[in-house]
Amino acid sequence: MIVKTDIDTIEAYLTDASNLKGKSNKLIIPENKDELKTVIKELFNQNQNFVISAAGTGLTGGRVPKDDTIISIEKLNNILEINPEKKFVRVEPGVTLNQLEEAISLYNLFLPPNPTEKNSSLGGNVVNNSSGSRSFKYGSIRNYVEALEIILSNGETFNLNRGNNFADGNKLSLITDEKSQYNIEFDEITPPNTKHSGGYYLKYNMDAIDLFIGSEGTLGVISEIKLSVAIIPEKVLGLLVFFDDEYNLLEFTEKIREKSLITNKVNIDTNSDIAARLIEFFDEKSLDLIRNKYPQIPAESKGAIWIEQEYSENFENEILEKWFEIISKYSLLADSTWVATNEKEHNNFREFRHQIPLTVNEIISRNGMRKIGTDTAVPSYNFREYYFYVKEKLTELQIDYVVFGHIGDSHLHANIFPKNEAETKKALDFYEMIMLKAINLGGTVSAEHGIGKIKKNYLKMMIGDKGITSMKKIKNILDPKNLLGKGNLFD
Numbered sequence: 421m422i423v424k425t426d427i428d429t430i431e432a433y434l435t436d437a438s439n440l441k442g443k444s445n446k447l448i449i450p451e452n453k454d455e456l457k458t459v460i461k462e463l464f465n466q467n468q469n470f471v472i473s474a475a476g477t478g479l480t481g482g483r484v485p486k487d488d489t490i491i492s493i494e495k496l497n498n499i500l501e502i503n504p505e506k507k508f509v510r511v512e513p514g515v516t517l518n519q520l521e522e523a524i525s526l527y528n529l530f531l532p533p534n535p536t537e538k539n540s541s542l543g544g545n546v547v548n549n550s551s552g553s554r555s556f557k558y559g560s561i562r563n564y565v566e567a568l569e570i571i572l573s574n575g576e577t578f579n580l581n582r583g584n585n586f587a588d589g590n591k592l593s594l595i596t597d598e599k600s601q602y603n604i605e606f607d608e609i610t611p612p613n614t615k616h617s618g619g620y621y622l623k624y625n626m627d628a629i630d631l632f633i634g635s636e637g638t639l640g641v642i643s644e645i646k647l648s649v650a651i652i653p654e655k656v657l658g659l660l661v662f663f664d665d666e667y668n669l670l671e672f673t674e675k676i677r678e679k680s681l682i683t684n685k686v687n688i689d690t691n692s693d694i695a696a697r698l699i700e701f702f703d704e705k706s707l708d709l710i711r712n713k714y715p716q717i718p719a720e721s722k723g724a725i726w727i728e729q730e731y732s733e734n735f736e737n738e739i740l741e742k743w744f745e746i747i748s749k750y751s752l753l754a755d756s757t758w759v760a761t762n763e764k765e766h767n768n769f770r771e772f773r774h775q776i777p778l779t780v781n782e783i784i785s786r787n788g789m790r791k792i793g794t795d796t797a798v799p800s801y802n803f804r805e806y807y808f809y810v811k812e813k814l815t816e817l818q819i820d821y822v823v824f825g826h827i828g829d830s831h832l833h834a835n836i837f838p839k840n841e842a843e844t845k846k847a848l849d850f851y852e853m854i855m856l857k858a859i860n861l862g863g864t865v866s867a868e869h870g871i872g873k874i875k876k877n878y879l880k881m882m883i884g885d886k887g888i889t890s891m892k893k894i895k896n897i898l899d900p901k902n903l904l905g906k907g908n909l910f911d
């Protein structure tokens with residue numbers, strides 16, 4: 421076990437990608453699971469609050485300590501099992517997405533949702549219910565969590581397998597390996613009809629494992645994870661489609677979204693129709709940001725859509741024809757569409773996508789200000805209203821911005837780069853307006869980044885006092901001393 425109390429070492433653990441900064445005078449780095457359990461028990465006996473720190477890529481201050489002892493799980497980073505026959509992996513929580521993807525690709529396997537930040541840990545992904553570009557087809561990581569080992573703040577352990585323990589209506593009964601029983605009676609929280617990562621999952625007859633997915637490090641420490649994985653598809657088609665007209669871009673998106681929701685259910689071996697697994701958006705300003713790196717972006721582009729589809733090689737020509745038929749209907753720039761069918765070309769697309777947040781981050785650090793970025797999503801039937809509201813408010817703001825993201829899920833990131841304190845204040849007002857608009861349209865204040873310490877007020881606006889009380893009731897049962905992840909989700 422490594423214990424650090426010098427501020428120089430601790431400094432790197434006081435913040436995350438949100439730039440919120442906290443305070444702590446102790447960092448503990450267990451080197452294996454037994455040490456992790458031991459230290460948790462010790463802290464419980466000392467009534468010392470603690471926070472779990474993983475890769476620190478969180479965007480909501482979740483791992484940022486509030487005078488907590490920091491437990492870093494960075495050394496719990498072993499892949500314990502890869503089972504290609506049964507298509508699952510077992511990992512320690514500190515394994516990163518990069519590490520996992522590299523290891524399982526050797527068995528021709530992949531993790532479908534594809535969160536963007538490959539340095540993030542799987543423990544972090546599970547407790548934040550992370551999503552990614554392919555969540556349009558595959559949903560969030562919740563759908564892939566088969567089993568979890570969870571250490572409670574008193575050091576006792578739950579081993580939960582999906583499908584083994586369901587609530588009876590609103591009553592959940594959980595038994596630790598040490599034979600302690602926890603009876604939970606909860607009030608249901610109805611989630612928005614969108615991709616969503618905001619607060620505990622509380623549904624009648626729910627599977628107990630779902631309570632911990634998305635719990636943002638407040639109910640227990642994830643010490644082992646079993647995930648289902650999938651076979652890498654035979655072929656993947658990538659298209660980067662440029663549009664000369666914003667309305668046509670939106671109409672095109674609606675058409676392919678609607679169609680793909682049906683055709684994605686057809687097996688790829690027999691599907692010769694268009695069926696996007698990923699529909700991503702870049703607005704004109706996002707393209708402007710990287711035009712000097714990519715001079716081949718058509719000058720008239722008002723935005724672009726990146727699509728991926730899994731398919732069987734037999735249908736390549738047929739599928740390409742169908743895509744070009746629909747693209748030509750909606751874009752005068754159809755002939756400028758970029759096509760990827762092999763790994764090298766797909767990597768070029770991923771690099772293109774990556775260049776946008778990278779350039780955004782460069783600008784932010786140059787400006788010396790914090791990035792203000794939204795993570796809201798709305799039901800698809802309200803997307804247009806939401807989209808034009810965001811655009812209108814951004815234009816009024818007169819501060820540099822880009823909008824890009826997961827348009828297939830009606831989920832966009834508007835990123836604003838203020839240059840000074842006055843602009844930061846205006847950007848924060850905009851942020852609040854967008855949160856309220858998303859709530860009013862039946863959407864979520866957090867589609868994938870979670871609530872952490874910086875979006876608590878908005879969570880409360882979304883689920884009300886009743887929802888917060890419902891979550892606190894569960895927290896009081898599983899962590900009665902309120903030691904773990906204090907200040908995440910609610911105060």
Ligand SMILES: Cc1cc2nc3c(=O)[nH]c(=O)nc-3n(C[C@H](O)[C@H](O)[C@H](O)COP(=O)(O)OP(=O)(O)OC[C@H]3O[C@@H](n4cnc5c(N)ncnc54)[C@H](O)[C@@H]3O)c2cc1C
Nearest residue numbers: 474475476477478482483536541543544545550551637642
């Ligand atoms: C450039 C960039 C792109 C991103 N793209 C995406 C994206 O596409 N999709 C997405 O969903 N998110 C995205 N994120 C956000 C971030 O990567 C995720 O929230 C990720 O899950 C955080 O994991 P982490 O290991 O960095 O966790 P940390 O930041 O270290 O911690 C996050 C929270 O999880 C808790 N925690 C971590 N591990 C455990 C554990 N084992 N047990 C209990 N609690 C734990 C911490 O206490 C904290 O509350 C992005 C971030 C960046 C910077």
